[in-house]
Amino acid sequence: MSESFSTKPKVTSFEVAQKAGVSRSAVSRTFTDGASVSKETREKVIAAARDLGYRVNVLARSLNRRRSDLVGVVAADMDNPFRAEQVDYLSRLLLQQGFRPILLRGDPSADVSAIIGQLLQYSVAGVIVTSDTPPQQICDECHACGVPLVTINKQDPGSPVDRVQCDFEMGGRLAYEHLRTQGCERLALVTPEAASFTVAGRGKAFLAHCKGGGLPVEVFKQGRQHYDAGRTVAAQVADRWNDLDGVFCTGDYMALGLLDGLRQDHGLRVPEDLRLIGFDDIQQAAWAAYDLTTIRQSRQDLSAMAVELLVRRIDDPLLAPQVQILPVELVVRKT
Secondary structure (H helix, E strand, O other): OOOOOOOOOOOOOOHHHHOOOHHHHHHHHOOOOOOOOOOOOHHHHHHHHHHOOOOOOOHHHHHHHHHOOOOOOEEOOOHHHHHHHHHHHHHHHHHHHHOOOEEEEOOOOOOOOHHHHHHHHOOOOEEEEEEOOOOOHHHHHHHHOOOEEEOOOOOOOOOOEEEEOOOHHHHHHHHHHHHHHHHOOOOEEEOOOOHHHHHHHHHHHHHHHHOOOOOOEEEOOOOOOOOOOOOOHHHHHHHHHOOOOEEOOOOOOHHHHHHHHHHHHOOOOOOOOOEEEEOOOOOOHHOOOOOOOEEOOHHHHHHHHHHHHHHHHHOOOOOOOOEEEEEEEEEEEOO
16 A cells, blocks of 8 residues: 655745845845844745745855855955955955955956855855956956856946946046146146056046147056056156146056155155046045045945845846946045
């Protein structure tokens, strides 16, 4: 005699999400300790789960966790305060959404195959690439493998991926306009030799406005976007200071080195002898020793938009790719 047993179909988080009228990530956050979810959403999810008989399978979650809640954050130039602050914001926001960030360094010299291998090995839920520096191949491979991807301040990869960037053209214009309102007529641009997409864009916008205003401009290129490069290029700027009265440096970290070099190594007064404006508004720019006038791109807003786009992409892979360009603002201090 044989007996037949019927088993009740397993209720999935997708069914709970449909019944509650929320996203799958909202269901995940509801059942993840410490994750951010509104009271109203939590109540909807719990009610739907109760009605459907949904139970969180702790063992399955532990086995599938790498796929369900790991997000790769690919970053380069971590010695730049802007990048370090940005990664910190991204990590906090991802944790609030119920994801666990894993940081992978994507410097130009990095082993791209190893980075891609790690991302695929971890079966990440998604990837955020934080600048133009990490090699394009990382983005191409992620897209080809169907891994949700969002880039921040990275050149259009040619692949249909979500992108967030600051309005670097607006930044170049604001830098030009500020120097002009301060009476500057003999301008200079200080920028890295191998500038990234957005850094180069700031410089190009500044130069375009100088040309449009009929003003001469000298360009000084040195190293990378780093304090030491700014300190080094200060000698070239100091040699020409009699022919200059306003300088736009395309990154604060480099601008701080330039400022220290002009003052400490060459005895120039800023802003009395030469006015200086940077870009980024890193925390150190507001220190009393610098009090650097700069163009602020909000690390918080860039990070929040990137995480928002990634969550949307994870919830609905068929959404049309989005490009979000966030405004920048002038922060006037004492240089």
